[in-house]
Amino acid sequence: MLTAPTFSSVEGAYLALLRLTTEEAEHHIAARGNEAREVIGVGFRLTDPRQRLPYLAERKANPVFQFAETLWYLAGRRDLEMIGYYAPSMRASSTDGIRLGGSAYGHTLFSPASGTKQSQFDQVVELLLNEPDSKRGYLPVFKSKELADRESPDVACLAGLHLLPRDGQLHMVCNMRANDLDCGLLSDVFSFTMIQEYAAIQLGLELGTYTHFIGSAHVNDRDSERVKRVLDEANSRPAAPDFPFPAMPESTEGATIAHVLQHEEALRTNQLRYNAEHIHGLGLDPYWEQVVMLFELYRQIQHDQTAAVDPGLLDALHPGLRWLMERKWPVCAAAPDGSLR
Numbered sequence: 001m002l003t004a005p006t007f008s009s010v011e012g013a014y015l016a017l018l019r020l021t022t023e024e025a026e027h028h029i030a031a032r033g034n035e036a037r038e039v040i041g042v043g044f045r046l047t048d049p050r051q052r053l054p055y056l057a058e059r060k061a062n063p064v065f066q067f068a069e070t071l072w073y074l075a076g077r078r079d080l081e082m083i084g085y086y087a088p089s090m091r092a093s094s095t096d097g098i099r100l101g102g103s104a105y106g107h108t109l110f111s112p113a114s115g116t117k118q119s120q121f122d123q124v125v126e127l128l129l130n131e132p133d134s135k136r137g138y139l140p141v142f143k144s145k146e147l148a149d150r151e152s153p154d155v156a157c158l159a160g161l162h163l164l165p166r167d168g169q170l171h172m173v174c175n176m177r178a179n180d181l182d183c184g185l186l187s188d189v190f191s192f193t194m195i196q197e198y199a200a201i202q203l204g205l206e207l208g209t210y211t212h213f214i215g216s217a218h219v220n221d222r223d224s225e226r227v228k229r230v231l232d233e234a235n236s237r238p239a240a241p242d243f244p245f246p247a248m249p250e251s252t253e254g255a256t257i258a259h260v261l262q263h264e265e266a267l268r269t270n271q272l273r274y275n276a277e278h279i280h281g282l283g284l285d286p287y288w289e290q291v292v293m294l295f296e297l298y299r300q301i302q303h304d305q306t307a308a309v310d311p312g313l314l315d316a317l318h319p320g321l322r323w324l325m326e327r328k329w330p331v332c333a334a335a336p337d338g339s340l341r
């Protein structure tokens with residue numbers, strides 16, 4: 001078979017790549033001081049790109065960051081202020097403490113390029129509405145000018161995203177020059193499949209397959225202990241948790257993203273606090289209400305000195321998101337008096 005191996009969710013692909021790098025690494029590299037085991041030229045296909053979260057207690061995926069990064073991309077942003085609140089480690093990638101560079105993929109994709117009114121994304125959507133069979137719906141992200149600065153801490157790892165409407169479905173092929181399999185892959189696949197689903201809605205198409213190709217697939221040596229624990233968990237658990245991820249509502253458009261981000265900012269800056277009832281009254285689709293609930297829970301974790309988060313919010317959360325929140329932050333798994341439930 002010459003197409004990439006197929007998986008029904010990102011978790012299967014993630015585990016297969018971790019096993020490959022652990023057992024059959026081709027190279028040992030030390031680029032920019034990061035020692036890593038590497039395999040070159042790998043890929044996989046997801047038949048259901050909505051199944052974009054891994055349910056592995058040892059991995060502790062952070063759904064708050066995943067949605068924050070996706071919205072940051074979809075809004076075409078590159079400010080450190082927003083994304084640094086959810087991922088303090090990204091501060092090190094900014095040269096001026098204000099903006100991100102190559103890794104602000106959304107800025108490249110969703111904000112108008114200089115001298116134009118349309119973003120690359122809007123141009124590709126227009127192209128594909130006119131000629132769905134087109135092979136030109138490519139969104140380049142890595143820029144040749146990034147090669148000029150050898151000291152840059154932030155060079156795009158995403159080479160580009162290719163949108164392919166075929167038989168009523170929107171397929172996407174992603175090309176990455178490099179992917180950190182333990183730290184980068186999961187958040188990249190989450191955000192890129194969200195961009196794919198958003199694009200499918202704008203084109204009036206069903207969601208198709210997602211194919212991911214990587215030039216340098218690697219695991220840093222400093223992460224190898226965690227990778228071992230993740231693989232041990234996957235090998236020893238009786239069954240993988242199964243929490244199907246819902247579809248993005250068809251009403252989703254740029255204004256929806258802007259609306260969710262208004263609430264995001266108010267919560268990030270601790271100007272508002274919500275309970276589940278407030279969130280149900282915001283006029284958002286239940287899908288996007290879930291995202292505001294995640295931001296409110298994160299506000300409680302960051303800004304309130306609380307022994308336990310609001311149990312009403314946890315009860316209103318999608319069971320898969322709740323499962324992840326409880327494993328990521330002990331304060332989400334605590335009873336109101338702070339003891340473990």
Ligand SMILES: O=c1ccn([C@H]2C[C@H](O)[C@@H](COP(=O)(O)O)O2)c(=O)[nH]1
Binds near residue numbers: 179183
């Ligand atoms: O979206 C991203 C951005 C970065 N990385 C990882 C890949 C590399 O481990 C590192 C970038 O290092 P350089 O290749 O730029 O040295 O970050 C990803 O996996 N995904």
